[in-house]
Amino acid sequence: MRVKLPFSPWHLLLMPLALLFVLPLVQMVATSFMTSAEINHFPPKLIPTALHLEGYRALLSETPVLTWLGNTVLVSTISVLGHLILCSTAGYGFARLKFAGSGLAFLAVVATVMIPMQLLMIPTYLMFARIGIVDTLAAAFVPWLASAFGIFLMRQFFLSLPGELEEAARLDGAGTWRTFVSVVLPLARPALATLTVFTLLSSWNDLLWPLVAISDDHRFTLQVGLASFQGTRRTEWSQLMAGNVIATVPLILAFLFAQKRFVATMAFTGLKG
Amino acid sequence: MALTFAVSPRAASKARRPGPRGSALRRHLTGWAFAGPATLLVVGLSLFPAGWAFVISQAKWNGIAPATMVGWRNYEQLAQDPDMLAASGHTLLLTVLFVPSSIVLGILLAVALNQRIRLIGFYRTCIFVPYVASAAATGILAGFVFNPQFGAVNEVFRHLGIPAQQFLESPSQALYIVCLIALWGQVGFTTVVYLAALQDIPRELVEAATVDGAGKFRVFRHVTLPELRPVTVFTAVWQTITAMQLFDLIYTTTRGGPLNSTQTIVYYIYELAFQTQRLGYGAAAAYVLFAVTLLLTLVVIWYSRRRGAEVF
Structure with missing residues (x-):
């Protein structure tokens, strides 16, 4: 059943703004399929004459971009798994189990939210250097295995669950685990889906920490690799945009397929975080 | 066999119902088994390094040669360091521009996206999607869009009869362009938060005001806006932290240039610690950033509360 709506003046505001937000991304994808001649053409073109793959080919031959993609996928996967396991158990512990020191431990976790990553990167780098994981992928994912936000999110969720089902399970003889x-x-x-989206976005898109912790270009994450490639090839636009497409399209697709989940995560960060 | 059967139920019941002290110990251990690993990781990777960073900030150290403790000298030097003062100025300007714009735009867009009109799903998707693109990729893309020679923005300007601009390559424009790009990437977030808050407002509230004869604008001003106040405190704090800690975007657009005009505190810390190996001085700058962020957060909370009380 379709309701016919009258034309609303809101369109006059929303249409140009929507285009303003999405057109740069469209141009990014279009440019990645252009030849250098097309990019330098005057006046500039928005649509390539054909799907030229030169940019992608050059990027693949000049950089280990697929290795970077693999590294990012690995780091993000481990970060998400770490969050799912460690934050859900910790959240449950803080929400339901009464144990000595739980109040103090939770307070310590919450207090860490105030400390910015920029303050921690110097000592964390030195610490990781001492245990020998600097310049490995472990350096990139270890700080992302759990987070105060994740613990907080899961605790809030478990607190909102009615306890009767757990009581029933316990009466049936099931242990805590x-x-x-x-x-x-x-x-x-x-809640686990929200946690997944939050961790995926943060770990996939992080630049500063892996930039600091990793210097071997075969261990770069995508963001670090692209930023360093850009530093040397400032004008190779089709290659740069091809790299951008590889770095952003997986998350954009995930967003399009699970928009509700992403939006719920963003809203949760804002309303309850 | 029979013996085992006879014994095992008793053993099981013994294990299930141990003495009161044993059960308490077990309870504590279970609790720590659940909460311990994540707690240790999170606290161990923040409180301990934060303490160590403070010790480092009192030293002159390049990470290789032995450190010399210099007390508060790094902090004294920072107070007179023209680069640090310039970086702080840029960071504050960026914050002052970014935070109110992202809040006002977020509220405006949320109200617009809360209408029941055609294409609303399309509009929402378009406006939210830049948020999932990384700041690094956004920066690289912005370098193309704002390119002085063949960028799309100058092309649009050409059609409008506006002279071509240098944008990120101009020391007087670069910081404003960076702020604009940051808004493009972050407004989706404030919009989602406000949209969720708008949908949380009880309908009866708006309906009651409308029945009382209030026009749309007055309903918005006196019913909707006050309901959004707690969310605004949060978004203000969150966006302040985002702006104060901006790094990725600067790294992939200007690297602090041209002529240091977009050098922010975080970028300066990165350069000090990881480009010039001045770890002690960098750690001191990081502590200054921490203190300023904390202070600014408190000011934002205080200001939003006070202003909220006066305006509404």
Whole structure:
């Protein structure tokens, strides 16, 4: 059933703004398929004459961009898994289990939110250098295995769950771990999805920390690799845009397929975080 | 076999119902088994390094030669360092421009996207999608769009009869362009937050005001805006932190240039610690950033509360 809506003046505001937000991304994709001659053409063109793959080919032959992509996928996957396991167990512990020192421990976790990453990067770099993981992918994902935000998010969620189901499971003789895995976790799917989106966005897009921690160009993440490639090839626009497409399109596709989930994550960060 | 059967239920019940002290210990251990790993990781990777950073900030150290403790001298030197003062100025200007714009634009866009009109799904997708692109990629893309020779913006200017601009290559424009690009990437976030807040406002509230004869604008001014106030405190704090810690975008657009005109505090810290190996001085600058961020956050909270009380 389609309701016919009258033309609204809001279109006059929304249409130009929507285009302003999305056109640069369209131009990014279009430029990645152009030849240098087309890019330098005057007046500039928005649409390539054909799908030229020169930019992608040159990028593939001049940089280990697929290795970078693989590194980013690996770092993000481990970060997401780390968050899902460590933050959900910790969130459950703080929400439901009464144990000595839990108040103090949770306070310490919350207090860390105030400390900016920029303050921590010098000592963390030195610490990682001492245990020998600087310049490895581990340096990129270890700080992302768990976060105060993730613990907080999961704790809030578990606090909002009614306790009756867990009581019933316990009466049936299930231990704490069994109850958690087979009763609580399945109910936590929305919160776990939010946690996944949050961690994926943060770890995939991070630049500063992997830039500091990794200097071997075969261990770069995509963001670091592109930034360093840009530093040497400032004018190779089709290659730069090809790299940009590789770095952003996976998340953009994920966003288009799971827009509700992404939006819920952003809203949660704002309203409850 | 029979013996085992006879014994095992008792053993099991013993394990399940140990003495009161044993059960308490077990409870604590279970709790720590759940909460311990993440807590240790998060606290160990922040409180401990934060303390160490403070010690380093009291030293003159390049990371290789032995460190010499110099007390508060790094901080004293920072107070007179023209580069640090310039970086602080740029960071503050960026924050003052970015935070109110992202809030006003966020509210405006959220109200627009809350209308029941055609294409609203399309509009929402378009406006939210830049938020998922990394700041690094956004910076590289912006370098193309704002390119003085063949960038799209100068092309549009040409059609409008506006002379071509240097944008990121001009010391007087670069910081404003960086702020604009940051807005492009971040407004989706404030918009989503305000949209969610708008949808949380009870309908009866708006309907009651409308029944009382209030026009659309007055309803917005006296019903909707006050309801958004708590969210605004949050977005103001969040965006302040975002602006104060801006790095990725600067790294892939201007690298602090031209003529240091976009050098922010975080960029300066990065250069000090990881380009010129002045770890002690860099750590001191990082502590200054921490203190200023904390102070500014408190000011924003105080100001939003006070102003909120007066205006509404």
